[in-house]
Amino acid sequence: MSITQQYLLDLHRTRAHGTPHPPAPGRHDLAVLRALVRRLRRRAS
Numbered sequence: 001m002s003i004t005q006q007y008l009l010d011l012h013r014t015r016a017h018g019t020p021h022p023p024a025p026g027r028h029d030l031a032v033l034r035a036l037v038r039r040l041r042r043r044a045s
Contacts, residue, residue, distance in 0.1 A: 001009075003025045010022050 007022065007025050014021050
């Protein structure tokens with residue numbers, strides 16, 4: 001099952017149960033990478 005298929009299945013489940021939707025795949029990737037780079041730079045200094 002691909003990431004997109006899993007996301008669509010999760011969306012269907014959340015709509016059926018009335019719970020909040022999960023974030024789209026890859027939506028926060030850039031922010032996570034930036035935080036990782038900042039942390040690694042702090043450790044190096």
